[in-house]
Amino acid sequence: MERTRIAVLVGAAVAMTGSAGPGLTGQWGARGTNLSIGADGARLEQDCASGSFAPVKIDANGRFSTRGRYEAHKPGPQPADAPDGGAAAFEGKLDGDTLRLTIRPADGAPQQLTLLRGKRAKLIRCY
Structure with missing residues (x-):
């Protein structure tokens, strides 16, 4: 009886959310990096870069994969017509x-970060 009740509750949750995994939210940080994740998506701020991605759901193994935008910044003035980063x-x-995040920009080398929940870093901007 108890197993049936649990199965029904899990099934209802999956039907309502479209996924069995919980959403990932909160403030995450590491040296030179702040990541804020909310119900409407995520915003990444780094010393010399920024990015964003859609809301994510964690799978049963604690993993997620999504697409977004990432832009590396350079020191000094930026041209007004410079592109806003890329995919x-x-x-x-x-x-x-602990959140281990890998960023794979379409036009650059992958970057691996280890972020801690609740941590907020002081950013030293390069621009």
Whole structure:
């Protein structure tokens, strides 16, 4: 009886959310990086870069994968007609209060970050 009740509740949750995994939210940080994730998506701020991606759901293994935008900034004035970054893949692995995030910009080398829940870094902007 109890197993049936649990199965019905899990099935209802999956039907309502479209996914069995919980959404990832909160403030995450590491040296030179702040990541704010809310119900409407994520905003990444780094010393010399920024990015954004859509809301994510964590799978049963604590992983997620999504697409978004990533832009590396350069020191000094930026041209007004410079592009606003490019497409990027964001892959993450949640382990307790640690989020391992890999950013794969379409036009650059991958970047791996280890972020901690609740941490906020002081950013030293290069621009």
